[in-house]
Amino acid sequence: MSIASTARLRSADVLEATHEAGRPALIAYLPVGYPSLEHSIDAVRCLIDEGVDAIELGLPYSDPVMDGPVIQEAASTALAAGIRTRDLFTAVEAVAGRGAAILSMTYWNPVLATGVDTFAARLAAAGGAGLITPDLIPDEAGDWIAASDREGLDRIFLVAPSSPSDRLTYVVQHATGFVYAASTMGVTGTRASVSAATEGLVERTRSAGARFVCVGLGVSTAEQAAEVGAYADGVIVGSAFVRTLLESEPGDLSALARTARELRSGVDQARGC
Numbered sequence: 001m002s003i004a005s006t007a008r009l010r011s012a013d014v015l016e017a018t019h020e021a022g023r024p025a026l027i028a029y030l031p032v033g034y035p036s037l038e039h040s041i042d043a044v045r046c047l048i049d050e051g052v053d054a055i056e057l058g059l060p061y062s063d064p065v066m067d068g069p070v071i072q073e074a075a076s077t078a079l080a081a082g083i084r085t086r087d088l089f090t091a092v093e094a095v096a097g098r099g100a101a102i103l104s105m106t107y108w109n110p111v112l113a114t115g116v117d118t119f120a121a122r123l124a125a126a127g128g129a130g131l132i133t134p135d136l137i138p139d140e141a142g143d144w145i146a147a148s149d150r151e152g153l154d155r156i157f158l159v160a161p162s163s164p165s166d167r168l169t170y171v172v173q174h175a176t177g178f179v180y181a182a183s184t185m186g187v188t189g190t191r192a193s194v195s196a197a198t199e200g201l202v203e204r205t206r207s208a209g210a211r212f213v214c215v216g217l218g219v220s221t222a223e224q225a226a227e228v229g230a231y232a233d234g235v236i237v238g239s240a241f242v243r244t245l246l247e248s249e250p251g252d253l254s255a256l257a258r259t260a261r262e263l264r265s266g267v268d269q270a271r272g273c
Contacts, residue, residue: 010129011154011177014053014101015212015233024229025053026267027214028260029105029238032057032091033083034074035250041094043245046253048100050260055095056132056236059088059106070239074246085110085119089126096127103154103177105132111144120147130154130177138174145174156180159205161197168208178212178234179205183219199231222266229270237263 018025028047033040044055060075060083088104096102104123111119111131123131130153136144138157148155154177159168161182172179183198198215205213214234219225225235244259 008096008124008127008129008152009099009101010152011054011101011103011156012212015178015214018053019212019233022271024232024267024270025214025234026051026225026260026264027054027056027216027234027236028052028241029056029058029071029216029236030241030245031060031071031074031078032088033060033078033081034242034245035077036081037083037087037091039250040078041091042251043253043256044091044095045098046257047241047260048095048098050257051264052100052260054101054103054129054234056103056105056238057088057091057095058238059085059104059110061107061110063107068239070243070246074242085114089122089128092123092126092128101129102127103129103132103156105134108133108136116143116147117150120144120151120153124151124153128153130156132156132158132180134158138171141174148176154178158182159201161201163201163204165204165208168205168210172205172209175210178214179210180236181205181213181215181232183215183217183228198228202232222262222269225263225266226269229267235263235267235270 015025030040030043047055060078062079092102144155155175156177157171157175158180159171181201202213212233214236215228215232216236219228219235219237220240229235241259244256248255
């Protein structure tokens with residue numbers, strides 16, 4: 001484990017703290033570089049200041065398989081403006097140490113292009129907690145498992161409502177930090193309701209040995225955050241925050257702050273806080 005990793009805030013640290021406080025964690029996703037690198041860093045700082053417990057910094061990617069239209073629009077704008085993998089490490093370093101765990105959510109090709117060991121070392125040195133890898137399954141993650149162990153980084157894999165019990169056990173055995181429970185099969189985006197199967201998925205993942213299970217895909221309102229937070233350890237919100245940025249003038253973070261406060265009120269209500 002590198003020296004830098006001993007001082008980094010990990011996702012399990014955040015989830016332990018929110019568990020002790022009697023509430024789920026609020027986890028936000030934002031793409032690096034939208035509407036610019038500087039503005040995306042300011043947006044993350046705003047979310048942390050408004051009570052978001054952990055941040056997923058999305059690395060814009062040209063061929064996403066999981067991102068819905070809102071996130072794709074922001075990511076495409078960032079890529080067209082010249083955002084590249086190196087900017088992820090700049091953003092992580094700029095926002096680490098403010099009281100939130102800083103994760104990256106990335107497709108696997110940019111990690112391979114950088115070099116798995118190099119990517120892990122740079123993320124750890126910048127103060128990152130780890131990676132969420134939606135298109136990497138633990139069966140094919142040998143290099144990443146070794147590198148993340150060496151650098152002390154969380155490796156967060158996904159499970160879905162269709163995952164059988166033996167698959168859940170396998171994923172849990174190879175994940176660290178938390179397990180990401182996708183509330184629905186398909187791409188990201190705001191939804192009118194969260195899948196009724198999600199609570200059962202969380203219960204089955206815990207039964208498979210997971211300490212912490214966080215739910216994403218579709219949570220966009222305070223009411224949904226309260227509903228999901230009643231049974232999940234963390235509530236992950238992406239498209240609702242990104243849409244707010246898309247609809248705001250560059251540099252105007254007032255609506256983003258308001259959205260964060262509303263969603264934080266939802267997780268606070270989840271267990272009567």
